[in-house]
Amino acid sequence: MDAKEDSYVDSGRGLNNPSAIVEELKAGFQRFLEGQSAHPHASEARRHQLAGGQHPQVALLACSDSRVPVEVIFDAGFGDLFVIRNAGNTNTFGSAGSIEYAVLDLNVRVLVVMSHQGCGAVKAAYLKEKSFSASLTELVTDIKTGLTNHGISTDDLSSYNDACLRHASITATSLMNTSAPILDAVQNKRLMVQPAFLHIDPLAISWLPPLYGRG
Ligand SMILES: [Zn+2]
Numbered sequence: 001m002d003a004k005e006d007s008y009v010d011s012g013r014g015l016n017n018p019s020a021i022v023e024e025l026k027a028g029f030q031r032f033l034e035g036q037s038a039h040p041h042a043s044e045a046r047r048h049q050l051a052g053g054q055h056p057q058v059a060l061l062a063c064s065d066s067r068v069p070v071e072v073i074f075d076a077g078f079g080d081l082f083v084i085r086n087a088g089n090t091n092t093f094g095s096a097g098s099i100e101y102a103v104l105d106l107n108v109r110v111l112v113v114m115s116h117q118g119c120g121a122v123k124a125a126y127l128k129e130k131s132f133s134a135s136l137t138e139l140v141t142d143i144k145t146g147l148t149n150h151g152i153s154t155d156d157l158s159s160y161n162d163a164c165l166r167h168a169s170i171t172a173t174s175l176m177n178t179s180a181p182i183l184d185a186v187q188n189k190r191l192m193v194q195p196a197f198l199h200i201d202p203l204a205i206s207w208l209p210p211l212y213g214r215g
Helices: 018-033 044-050 093-104 120-124 134-149 157-178 180-187
Strands: 058-063 081-086 110-116 192-199 204-207
Touching: 018 110, 018 192, 018 204, 058 093, 081 093, 093 110, 093 157, 093 180, 110 157, 120 134, 120 157, 134 157, 157 180, 157 192, 180 192
Parallel strands: 058 081, 058 110, 110 192
Antiparallel strands: 192 204
């Protein structure tokens, strides 16, 4: 096995300490930043190996925003990340159910919830006059309610940058509060929930306090 294949998270390698897995994600991001991406796990052999089943160690809920290409920035390949994306990396039935599958059936050890600079879905929570479709209204209302419940006023845009950052932790908390399987996994240390914030320009990630255990 060459260094490239060894350098990324993979349950097949027995790496199951959540903190160590997050360090692997950070290392992948650093490789990308430095122009040293290894593009791991893209080989035909890897795809053949995975045909019988996937064993990712990381689930990742991110925004659908085209500026957040998660496999690219984490230098990940086939079988590495179980990715859920929607506008505003929001807690919906779809995202919660997908994460529950990843936790209960795939036994992922880490859930990254990543928000980002300049999120349009978060900004929509500030728009009072604009009318949205029913589905979009529900999504935007969820974001707005989360911000309001955490003391972030959406009356004017002065809080917008802070809201984009804190939305990651707010969604992480919301998932735990509304999903018994996710809460149970976190409390019993089968799952670490790691909120993160992606700065688009210059590209950087702020890793926010993780949720792990009963504390
Ligand atoms: Zn966004």
